[in-house]
Each structure stands twice: as C-alpha cells, then as structure tokens.
Amino acid sequence: MTKELQTNITSHFWQRYRNLMANNSIPFQWDMINDNNKVEITNDAFAAGGSADKSHAIANLKIVAGQEKGHFFGMDFQDTDVYKWLESAAYVLKYAPSEKLHKEADSVVDLIAEAQEDGGYLSTMFQIEMPERKFKRLQQSHELYSMGHYIEAGVAYYEVTGNQKALMIAEKMAKCIGNHFGLEEGKVKGIPGHPEIELALARLYEATKNKKYLALAKYFITQRGKDTEFFDRQNEADGKDRNFFPGMDKFGNRYYFADKPVTEQQDVHGHAVRVLYFCTGLAHVARLTGDQELMKTAHRLWNDTVKKQMYITGNVGQTTTGEAFTYDYDLPNDSNYGETCASVAMVFFGKQMLASDLNGQYGDVIEKELFNGALSGIALDGMHYFYVNPLEADPKASKGNPGKNHINTQRSSWFACACCPSNITRLLSSVDKYLYQVKDNTILADQFIANETSFDDGIKIKLASDYPWDGKLTFTIENPQEKYFNFAVRIPSWSLKNYQVSFNGREIDPILEKQLVTFPITGSETQIIVNLDMRVHLMRANNYVKDDMGKVAIQRGPVIYCAEEEDNQVPLWCYRLRNKLTFTANYDNNLLDGVVTLDTNDVERANQNSEQLYYEDDSFEWTQAHLRLIPYYAWANRSNGQMQVWFNKA
Amino acid sequence: MTKELQTNITSHFWQRYRNLMANNSIPFQWDMINDNNKVEITNDAFAAGGSADKSHAIANLKIVAGQEKGHFFGMDFQDTDVYKWLESAAYVLKYAPSEKLHKEADSVVDLIAEAQEDGGYLSTMFQIEMPERKFKRLQQSHELYSMGHYIEAGVAYYEVTGNQKALMIAEKMAKCIGNHFGLEEGKVKGIPGHPEIELALARLYEATKNKKYLALAKYFITQRGKDTEFFDRQNEADGKDRNFFPGMDKFGNRYYFADKPVTEQQDVHGHAVRVLYFCTGLAHVARLTGDQELMKTAHRLWNDTVKKQMYITGNVGQTTTGEAFTYDYDLPNDSNYGETCASVAMVFFGKQMLASDLNGQYGDVIEKELFNGALSGIALDGMHYFYVNPLEADPKASKGNPGKNHINTQRSSWFACACCPSNITRLLSSVDKYLYQVKDNTILADQFIANETSFDDGIKIKLASDYPWDGKLTFTIENPQEKYFNFAVRIPSWSLKNYQVSFNGREIDPILEKQLVTFPITGSETQIIVNLDMRVHLMRANNYVKDDMGKVAIQRGPVIYCAEEEDNQVPLWCYRLRNKLTFTANYDNNLLDGVVTLDTNDVERANQNSEQLYYEDDSFEWTQAHLRLIPYYAWANRSNGQMQVWFNKA
Ligand SMILES: [Zn+2]
Numbered sequence A, B: 001m002t003k004e005l006q007t008n009i010t011s012h013f014w015q016r017y018r019n020l021m022a023n024n025s026i027p028f029q030w031d032m033i034n035d036n037n038k039v040e041i042t043n044d045a046f047a048a049g050g051s052a053d054k055s056h057a058i059a060n061l062k063i064v065a066g067q068e069k070g071h072f073f074g075m076d077f078q079d080t081d082v083y084k085w086l087e088s089a090a091y092v093l094k095y096a097p098s099e100k101l102h103k104e105a106d107s108v109v110d111l112i113a114e115a116q117e118d119g120g121y122l123s124t125m126f127q128i129e130m131p132e133r134k135f136k137r138l139q140q141s142h143e144l145y146s147m148g149h150y151i152e153a154g155v156a157y158y159e160v161t162g163n164q165k166a167l168m169i170a171e172k173m174a175k176c177i178g179n180h181f182g183l184e185e186g187k188v189k190g191i192p193g194h195p196e197i198e199l200a201l202a203r204l205y206e207a208t209k210n211k212k213y214l215a216l217a218k219y220f221i222t223q224r225g226k227d228t229e230f231f232d233r234q235n236e237a238d239g240k241d242r243n244f245f246p247g248m249d250k251f252g253n254r255y256y257f258a259d260k261p262v263t264e265q266q267d268v269h270g271h272a273v274r275v276l277y278f279c280t281g282l283a284h285v286a287r288l289t290g291d292q293e294l295m296k297t298a299h300r301l302w303n304d305t306v307k308k309q310m311y312i313t314g315n316v317g318q319t320t321t322g323e324a325f326t327y328d329y330d331l332p333n334d335s336n337y338g339e340t341c342a343s344v345a346m347v348f349f350g351k352q353m354l355a356s357d358l359n360g361q362y363g364d365v366i367e368k369e370l371f372n373g374a375l376s377g378i379a380l381d382g383m384h385y386f387y388v389n390p391l392e393a394d395p396k397a398s399k400g401n402p403g404k405n406h407i408n409t410q411r412s413s414w415f416a417c418a419c420c421p422s423n424i425t426r427l428l429s430s431v432d433k434y435l436y437q438v439k440d441n442t443i444l445a446d447q448f449i450a451n452e453t454s455f456d457d458g459i460k461i462k463l464a465s466d467y468p469w470d471g472k473l474t475f476t477i478e479n480p481q482e483k484y485f486n487f488a489v490r491i492p493s494w495s496l497k498n499y500q501v502s503f504n505g506r507e508i509d510p511i512l513e514k515q516l517v518t519f520p521i522t523g524s525e526t527q528i529i530v531n532l533d534m535r536v537h538l539m540r541a542n543n544y545v546k547d548d549m550g551k552v553a554i555q556r557g558p559v560i561y562c563a564e565e566e567d568n569q570v571p572l573w574c575y576r577l578r579n580k581l582t583f584t585a586n587y588d589n590n591l592l593d594g595v596v597t598l599d600t601n602d603v604e605r606a607n608q609n610s611e612q613l614y615y616e617d618d619s620f621e622w623t624q625a626h627l628r629l630i631p632y633y634a635w636a637n638r639s640n641g642q643m644q645v646w647f648n649k650a
C-alpha cells in the first residue's frame, strides 16, 4: 500500500543540522578531499583515527583516470572518503537544491567513471601501485568495502538526481564482483575482511530489482566463517610480510567475525564497525530473501549488542585495541572506543531490523544514536569530528595515561583514517529516512522529527513538535480518499510508564503492543496527540556493569546528559547526587545553538579536606553544591576540559 | 656508635616466610634456572612478564664458560636470574645454614668466575652471540644492569660466607666498567638504559671502601640526562633495525628518565623499576658523598612517588604500556601495573632515604610494601608469583578486555621475563635488614618484626610482638655497660591518632618528632611497650584520584584488606559499605597460613532488580548483606576469581 513520496522536515533542531550539512560539512569535506588547502587541519597525533595533513582522495582517482600524475596516498580505502561525500551530497541535494553542489557531484561521478576499469573494478591503491595484487589479500585490502561504499553512493545519487551514470558504475562494480566471487566453478570463494559489500548489494537490488545482486549479497553473508583458512591462504600466497596494516594477519578469524558460519554466531565480537555493517546486510538480506535462520541470527546479534554491549549513549565498541567489542556487560566509560562509525552503523542495523518487524525497540536505538552516540561525533560547527566517543573524559588522562591516549577531548577537523566525518554527514543529511516505517497496511511514526510527509493515495501526515526538548507530538493525518490504514506511534522505552494519547480530541487508553500504539485510520482528517514523559529520569545500569555501579546517568526525553568542566567545578568526579533530587530544565537559545540545560542543587561535592594521598574516612565530608548538565552530544564545543556522564549517587 | 651484629627473627609471621624461602622458593628457583624439569611451569601467555617454558640462565653461563655448547636463550638480562638467586641464597644461608645450598651457591660463583672475561666483562648474550656489540647499544643492552645485579649478589655472598672469589668477580666487573665509562679522555660518556649499576657500585663501595666505586656510581647518577643524544647516536652506529626489544629505540629519553639532568627532574616518570632503582642509587650516593643537591632531588622524587603516584597497597607503576608511571593522582585500580619489582625497589629506595634521615615516613612505606604491595607478588607456597599486582581483578576482564590482558588473576610459576620471582625472594630473605636503622647515637626500631638483635657494646634489643595481627610491641633493651644512647620507635602513620607508650612500666606521653618517639637509654635494662592502634581504619584517597572517589579501602595495622570471590558474592562491585560500620576481626590459624579476617554486616548489596541493561533508578535498591575481607597480600591463593580493594561507601 502506502509509499512515502515526499518529506519536508520542519523540526527546528534538525533544520539546523540539515543547514549545517549543506552549508558547512559538505563544502568543508569537498575542500578536504580535493586538498584545497583552504582549511586548517587540526588533529591529535595520539588520538584514534590518526593525524592527517592532507586527504589526496580525489587526487588518487584523478591519477587512475589519467588526469594527474603521481603516487597513491592514504589508506587502502581512501576512495571511500569521496564516495561517502557523494552519498551525503545526494541527500543534501534532495532538501537543499544547489547548482554548484550538483555540478561538483556530477563531476565526481564523471571522474569515478573515468577511473573505473572496463571490467568494473575500482580501487585506486591497487590500480596505481599494485595491479597484480587485486583481490589477492581480501583480509586487509578493503576493495569490496570501497566498492560497496561506491554502490551505496551511486544508488543514492541516482535516486535523488536520476544520474544514470552513477547507477551504471555501481552495476558495473557489482558485475565485476559477481564475476570474480561465488560458489560457482572457477570463481573465488572469498569474503572481504571488512564487510560493507553485503548491505550495498542489497541496496542495489532494491534500486534495480536485479536478483543477481541479492544472490551475491547472500553469498557474502553465508560464506562468511565457512572457510576459516581463506585469509591465511591468501596472505600466504600474496606474501607473508606484505600486510597493508602491520600485524593484521595475526588478529585471527574471530576478530573478522569469520570464525564460524554466521548462523552459529552467538554474540558480536571483533572490530565493531565491521560486524555492525555485516549485521546490517544480514538483516537486510534475511528480510529480502525471507530466510528465517538468517533473521533469527540477526535478532540474536541485535540483542547481544543492544542489551549487553551498548553504552547508554548508544555508543558501541569497548576497546581501542582493534576498535573492537570486548564482552557482555564490559562497559568502561573512560577507555572505551565508541567509534562514530559504529553508532552510524547501529542506525543502519536498527532500520533493517525495523523494516522486518514493526517494534518500538529498534526506534529506541535509532533515536539514542540520533540524539546522543552518533550525534556526538560532529561539532556544532559541522567541521570537527570525534572518532572516539568516551562517556568520561579528562584531557590530563588522554595525555598522560597511554590506555587513554586514543581519547580525543577536542574534535579534529580530519583524520588519517577519515571514515567518521563523512559517515556522520551521510547520516545527518538523511534523517528523513527514519521518520516513518511503512509495512503492509501500517504507517509507523518511528522518529519524532517534526515533518510534513506525503504518501500515495493522497495521504499526508504532519508532525508538529519541539522534540527532543518537548514531548508533545501532534500528528495531523489527511486522508482525503478515506482509505483504511493503520497508523502506529512508537512509545519510547523512557516514556512507557507515563504517556497520554488523544485521538481527535479525546483522551484514550490504547493497547500497547511491541511498544507501539496503533490506530485504525479511516476518516479524512485525524488528529492524534501523544504526550511523552519529559521528566528527568535517573538511569541505572545493570549490576553486571562494573563501571556504573553506584552511579546514575541522567536522561530527559531521548537526550542523555553530561557535565562539562566549562559549567562546573573540577574534578567532576567529586560530585555526588543526593538520594532525592530534582532538576530544573531550562531551554537556552543562546547556549550551544539551543539546548535544554538541567540544573540541580541536590548535589554534594567531596571536600578537599586533606593534602594526603590517603587519609582517614572520618575527616572526609560532602558539602552541598550545584551541578549543571548539558546534552551529551553537545560536549567539547566550548573548551577543552573534563566531561562525565555517570554520577555517583548517595 | 652502635653497630648491628646479629639478628634472630622470632616473628611467627616472618619465620613462616623465611622457612618458605629456604625450603620452597630457593630450591624451586634453583631447579628453574638449571632447567631441571622437575617443575611444571604454569603461566599465562597474555599476562605481563610473558610465558616461558624454560629458563636457560645457568646454561647461558655454562656455554660462555665452555662447559656446554649451544646458543644463548632468553632476555638480554637473563643472567640476572642467576645473580638474584645467588643474592637470595646468601641471605638464606645467614639464617638457615645448609651445606647443600652452600655448595650450590659456591658452584654458581665458580661458574660465574669461569664465564667472566679477563677484563671483567660478563654478559652472556653478548659473549655468545654478538661480542662485537658489547656496550654498543646501552639503551637496551642491560649489560650494566646485569653486572650491577652480580655486584649486589657478590657483595652479599661475600658478606655472609666470606667467599673472596664472589667479591673479586664484582670488583673485576667494576674495574671493567670504570675502564670503559667516565668523563675522562678516551672513555665513553655513556649511561645505561636500565639503572641498577649505580646502587650496586654504592654497595660495593660500602663493602670495600674503595672510593673509585663511589665515584663511578656518582658518575652514572650525574651523567644521566646530560647528553640527550647518547642513545640515539649509539643506536644509529649499532644499526637502526637491530633493537633488542622491538620499538624501544622510539620510547624517548623521558621514558628512560634521561630527558634532563637528574637534579632538574621534578617527578618520577617512565619505566617504574628503572627510575626507582635509579632513585635508590641516587639517595645512596647522595648520602655517601654528602651532595646536598642530589639529596634534595632524592627527596623531591620520593615525595612525588609516595604522595602522588602510589597505590594504598604500596604498588607503583600505573600503566602496562612500558611498565611505567603515568601522572600524579592517576591511580586506576583495574588496569594498573604495580610490578612486584617496583615494590621491591620502593623498599630499597625507602631504606636509603631512612639511612640519611631518621623519619617515620620511610618506614611507613617499607612496611606498606612488606605487608602488602611487594608481598602480594608471591604465593603462600613460595613458588608462584605475580608480575603485575592489581587492586581490582576479574578473570573475565583479564581475558576479555585487551586493556586488562596484562593482569594475571593467578600467580605464575615463571615468566619469560623472570625479574619478579627472584626479586621478591631476595627481599623476603633479607627482612632482617629493615628492623633497625642506626645513625649517630640512635637506634631506630623501624620495622616491627619480632626479633632479638645484638649490637656492639653488649647492647641487646628484643622485640616481642604478634605483629602485624597485634599492635603490642614489647621492647626489652639490655645495656649491661650502661652506655648512653637514644632508642627511637617509629609510630606508623595509621596509628598517629591513637597509641600508648610505657617506659619501664609507667605510661608516658613522649614527644613525637618526625613520626618517631625517642628515649634516652642509660640503664642496664629497659622495657618499652608501645601499643599501636589496631582498630580497623577506613581510608579515603585524595579527591584528585578519580578511581577511588566515593570509595574507601580497609586497613588494620599495616595490612590492607580486600574481598575475594572465594568468600563473597560476585560481582564484588555490588557491595556498598554503610555509612556507619564495624568490622569483627578474627585470627584464623587455618586460613591462608594464618590471617586475621574482617567481617561486617554493615554492608549492602545492589539488588538485581532488572534484566535490562539500563533501567530507572526508582526500581533500584540496596539490601543488607555480609562481607568478609582478607589481607590483600594473600589473595589468589585459593581460587581464580574476582578481587577488590576499594569499596563504595554510602
Ligand atoms: Zn569511523
């Protein structure tokens, strides 16, 4: 039935971000990948992502296209910085038409077409420096990862602009990959070290309906972990000491999520972004093929990630060693990784899970990322980025303790491994994808970003709201043809204990199923108002989480709060919340581009009663204090100082 | 005046350890270094120190001595495992004469003499594998470190047994080093990457009174940090890719405590054992030479270590990265290093500081190590050892989080880098060194290990006590010649608020100076009883210590306590001490070879009220529970489980 046709986002909060993408992030990243030298690159040599003084990503393509001379520079996946820029540009062009951007993007498509080989292959490092090693060291080569990113970009750009060449490049790549890989006689039964191609091929299938792409996607999903000697054999043949990343041949199949067939995997482990991209493809392919065993696996992996290995901010990946997951309930706040890309991947994974099962739990996670874990990855200026997102930071610790060197306390303008900037950009420029989920005869309002959206059959839905600062959601549904369909609204987990619903002006008490309230719609004009619980919630972590024991995190609506040195006394860890406490919530339009702050006097500070390193408890005391909290996503936009999400509680 | 002549330790607690050294540790380590294959080596590949399946330390010497054929095996300082065994054997022979051990030790001296070059040089790796590289890569070669350890051993063995050859080898080494290094024309103005030679030469000077050795020690102290390009120049000349330890040429002078002249150093940093061995030599040489600037520096570095970078257990070295110090007040409990050797080094450093300044603060630290940080390094069986000593451990974390892989939750029988086992052994077999400090006309009773000690002039001091379990110290002083001298007793910092002193049966209220009470002794028989405060103390850490905020550690007498999984519910972090609490102290002779346990019902546990990863605070609750604590040094002697020193407090 109903298909989403057009969306206009009216949310004040998100309009700001969409303008930021169009006016700051996209032009800034264009200058970066073109090495325009307009920008002063700031970054931290010790921090994750590494320091960069140039990109060279467009230059690499130009060298392959014969437009420039020189050597390849960068990571073996440097091309993806261009592709993800193109994908973001597509989304921006959808809501902010710009001739200049359109021309730039078209020129990128032309350049990529020039660089692509006739057979469809494209990976500039191999074309420039080592053509004989194409597809020969998949564990580390990122060729399928890079082409997967192009396929995503090509599909997006085609869908927005109708550029056929963009789609053609993607299809040529898919053909190249299909010719090379598969179970058929004469093909290589290989898999990539870094998943991405699976979700890209599923997306290409949806755009083209060419079933070969879906079959190829499924091949990469199901082949993973079946031949546990594949990487070793390839590495051996390619030459032992020819790693693209030092030591990466020794990480073991478990790190690559390739230690056993996917349907036998019980939990997420290894490199966080890899496994989450894989899970996104897995859920997507499971839905498109109706494969129940794959779907069960996707559910199992989703549950492990979300219920046992996710920070309250939505960040995932607990260790810098290999940018990886560790184990269930291990959630250290001051040494975690929480790569921005991993949060972006959680949104993709959640969206695919939601598409096959209308259930509020998926939107809860998507929302968590949109307002916290992923959003923290970008500065309010749109031009500085976090690679790592800690829940507790101290510039002294980042500098002085090697176990925390990876934690940047100020956002960088670029990285040697520049995956995160363009990833957060493509997410934020496409939030319109997450408003509604249409399935069978139901339209689910999943994300509460104020909007006006038209569907087919003349149906229009308008959501008025000042979310996330206010919890009143006013849905106005126009249905001129008086068609029958179901309209569902997600009730966020944080509001389950307290929400009110009115249907055409009358308070009702609807049944909640799978965290959704559902209304049959038949009238031509319907108004549904949902009031969500905007009281401040103190959140505890499960007892198994060592690092949060005795502590609470503060949440209001979907927004997780933190304290910053800028507003409070340091050390921040000296604060303790009183047993009973209230916060005052105030919207301040002039602070951090408009945020609700939370203030409380129901807090005490440890007195500095001793100069001793250790002293007797009887001379220790707490004294009354004041604490101000700001949204977590907005930290590190004013000064370089301490930040903290979890607070001791009396 | 008075000189200590003979000591007999009567302490029940320490007699057990002295027997353990004689009967278990020394024979076990003899079998290890001889590769007698009698022992089943248990260790953990991930843990610090590395896994070993053999030692080969004696074999290396035999190859050089021409008694065996083969290649060198082990670390470039493998020889030191033999030297530290010899030093320990010397101390054991002093209190537990054994013909067998005496013969074994003599044979080792003979072997070392055979292996030593005529010029005095001895370092088996270089002699066997790369004679052309002797003294050519001092940053990593450990040659001066190794010879320093022999010098310590040779002096000790000579002093106990009168073996002249043992001393001669040491003097030949010193001569070799003196011929090679120094400011004089034609000598190399070099320093070692790993200090040790400084303290060894000072010790050799004290044994021989040969001032050349003291001058050479002072040279190594004062030259350090003066030529910051020395290591780089040597590495360059020796060949860039010829590191003995991968990457160690890139650690920078600061890591080697060689970034500036020692008198300009403000804090301890870099590799913990290196800097603490250096400081020991520094304090020793400063005292012997009367150099006030060096002494001021020793004070400054002592204060930084003890007042800003030491765990409450006495452990030092906060990070596994380079086995190093981090920065002031950074004291994470579950990722620290706390190498056993570093705690042993603190005892040496403290002893040297005390020798020049009778002050209770030094004995406090020595005591902390003897009953906690250092003692934790050895199992109750004397044959298993910790390299790393955490204050909070969880086998799951050690296995699952790479940032905690270095933390072993069960002691190993040996390590690839086997520095710790023989270091704790040489300390525990020589605790008699720490009972008294004689200076000018004062005898200070510094460590309260029950003993009978005779001094010259017929003076005898007897200390009767069941320390550390009981705080009553009964000193009986025989002074038949009625000589006048001062007798001082350290009042430990934990007892300063509450202690009683009686002098010949009368309660007195003596003046406390530098944490010492001092009595002029003139009579022929004097009895002094000091009652120390054996109540349980709850200790807070300074506010600047993030990881201990809101927590207390539990101390009784000099002993720091911990909870173990064996006695309590897990996770241990779910316990919280009530605001007011009392502990019941019980001595249990059958537990852990006799310990005082602490039990309390004034504790609560977080209820597992939710299966959710995050849930609202209003359904969180504490419930009354029971907690049992055991001495920290005795953990990991029963089962492989969680351990915790710091506890949340309401
Ligand atoms: Zn990234």
Ligand SMILES: [Zn+2]
Pocket: B339, B340, B341, B342, B387, B418, B419, B420, B421, B423
């Ligand atoms: Zn050691």
